[in-house]
């Protein structure tokens with residue numbers, strides 16, 4: 045394996061740094077699979093892959109793993125692809141839902157959240173806050189017309205619950221002017237309302253997510269690039285991201301979502317009350333706080 049091309053871009057020292065970084069990728073569907081593989085191809089050396097799903101015929105047109113991996117857990121298929129690119133990579137796989145593998149979140153540098161289900165994202169959010177882990181989330185909009193990615197720093201800016209309350213509920217994104225589309229809305233199954241887009245739509249969002257992860261892992265080095273805001277909204281098609289303004293296809297808008305000081309998850313009052321009661325926050329509290337309808341979810 046020659047890493048000279050990567051080394052030429054980020055430098056030998058930074059490449060060595062990436063090789064020591066350990067990231068957890070939760071959700072190895074079309075987005076997460078590509079993010080994990082792209083990070084491996086950029087020099088990240090240690091992975092924890094968590095997914096509860098098996099690769100099926102219907103997944104193959106939108107997944108980094110092809111028919112050779114049919115019937116295998118997606119986490120194992122992606123692990124194999126990573127090893128094919130970088131035999132030195134350390135890859136650990138956990139088959140199951142995140143709730144069953146919380147112990148896999150110890151001694152890691154960053155979380156990559158690539159699950160569809162909002163329920164799982166709330167569980168991950170709490171785990172990331174508890175462990176003071178930065179996390180990069182991404183979501184693809186209905187029919188692949190766009191997507192977004194956000195970097196969440198524990199107790200510095202919004203947590204995922206603050207962020208979702210702002211972006212998933214109130215800021216409706218309208219695609220194709222004249223046509224009503226309320227992306228951001230959470231469907232009755234607790235996942236983003238999605239007729240999932242094409243592979244091309246998903247990969248555009250996933251590569252941005254991967255790039256944000258890579259940049260975050262390189263924080264403190266000479267190649268780290270500060271981002272203009274915490275959230276990027278990508279338009280695959282023409283999208284009305286900001287009211288009255290059409291964002292052309294293949295462009296993006298950066299927005300800053302602020303922390304909600306009264307957030308039930310990361311707000312100071314809650315932490316104070318929790319300290320008094322020593323009681324963990326229930327999912328019901330969260331649902332009440334965000335107004336999101338949550339049921340059992342079905343991951344891609």
Ligand SMILES: [Zn+2]
Pocket residue numbers: 202203204205206207303304307308309310311
């Ligand atoms: Zn919060």
